Amino acid sequence: MFVAATTAILITMALALVRALLGPTVYDRILAVNMFNTKTVLLIAVLGFLSGRPNFLDIALVYALIAFISTIAVLKFFEYGDLGQSRPSRAKRRQT
Numbered sequence: 001m002f003v004a005a006t007t008a009i010l011i012t013m014a015l016a017l018v019r020a021l022l023g024p025t026v027y028d029r030i031l032a033v034n035m036f037n038t039k040t041v042l043l044i045a046v047l048g049f050l051s052g053r054p055n056f057l058d059i060a061l062v063y064a065l066i067a068f069i070s071t072i073a074v075l076k077f078f079e080y081g082d083l084g085q086s087r088p089s090r091a092k093r094r095q096t
Contacts, residue, residue, distance in 0.1 A: 002050050009046065013039045026078055030071065037067035 013036055020032035041060045048056020 002046055006043065006046055006050075009039050009043045013043070030074060030078075034067070034071050037064070037071070041067070 016032045016036040016039060020029050020036065023029040023032055041064045044056055044060040044063065048054060048060070
């Protein structure tokens with residue numbers, strides 16, 4: 001049963017990589033990478049269960065948090081062009 005789940009996860013990871021490489025827009029590629037990260041978390045959890053090492057779940061959680069933060073950072077970079085710049089306020093936009 002878990003071998004079938006692992007195989008299905010690997011197939012969907014391969015499809016996500018294809019979408020990430022061939023995606024027509026940047027947002028399609030970011031979504032594909034986000035899906036790849038989610039499947040990686042699932043794969044780590046399944047492999048931890050199969051090997052009898054529950055501490056793999058901690059590794060999967062840390063990976064999920066890092067993937068979430070990196071996705072937000074990449075989206076902010078593509079939106080504003082800089083990670084340190086905050087969104088301009090309405091008062092500043094009215095002056096220009």
